[in-house]
Amino acid sequence: MILDGAVLGNEIKKEVQKEVEHLKSKGIIPALRCLVSSDDKSTRVYLNSIKRNCDKLGINYAEVETDSKNIIKDVKTLNEDDKVHGVMLMHPVPKGVDEISVLSTLDPKKDVEGRTPENLGKILLNAPFFVPCTAQAVVELLEYHNVPLKGANVTIVGRSTTVGKPLSLLLMSRNATVTVCHSKTQNLIEKTKHADVLVVAIGKPKMFDEKWVKKGAVVIDVGINVVNGKVIGDVDFDSVSKKASVSKVPGGVGSITNAVLMRNIVRSARGI
Ligand code: NDP
16 A cells, blocks of 8 residues: 555645635734745755745745844744744754754744744643644654554654654554664664554665565655655665555655644644
């Protein structure tokens, strides 16, 4: 089976569009502001895709240029602006700026990416508010396809704050038994080939072929790698899809991640 993310992503976006229309009828225009402090190429690609999604759904989008001197002040200004509902702090932050201090300044209710210490802490307390969109996307993809999680052995490869760590908590709270692996994990294949559900998020093109995967497992490929101008995942799809259910790249987790971000902006505009 292929775990399609595009269908779910489109369903979420349709709901978002309806909600935007409803909010607009009440005089509220959902608005996102992106704090930008560099001309990094991949950040620009990401910003353009966010803008495209906002434009399509009727969400007001603008960038706020900032620098090391003004970044905290700019975050405070956006916190206080009632017409702004979501704020994203783009990577990389200016040299010499402590990212955690900036994120700690951001109002958790406008933290639509789920990156502030408060929102991350709430996941730990099993009371999630805004959750990192990719981790949320993986959970929704699994639930959409009715993948049993209770008691399942789940292996996650990758322990970043945006994917692996929050995802491990979200799946634990759904009663999965979770193993989290990373670059220092010994004998990685022993951890992946017995998993009922395998989530890979490391950024190594096609690293996981069928020998890493149990027959009948569910494999979620979070990886996004650009090779010769083509976007491919961390999973060797042709090899793994012969023995397991697997999500596509593109058209898998990434399609849902964007939709979740848009939904968070609208939820913030609605007052959750
Ligand atoms: P990070 O670089 O922050 O984290 C990568 C993780 O992978 C780290 O925990 C690292 O271990 C681990 N790792 C790296 N190499 C290996 C290896 N050979 N074996 C085992 N573990 C390894 O990346 P992100 O979490 O931000 O992103 C991961 C991938 O997901 C990327 O391809 C990225 O483009 C993609 N992505 C996709 C999104 C989507 O919506 N589909 C959104 C966000 C990211 P250690 O901690 O020890 O360094």
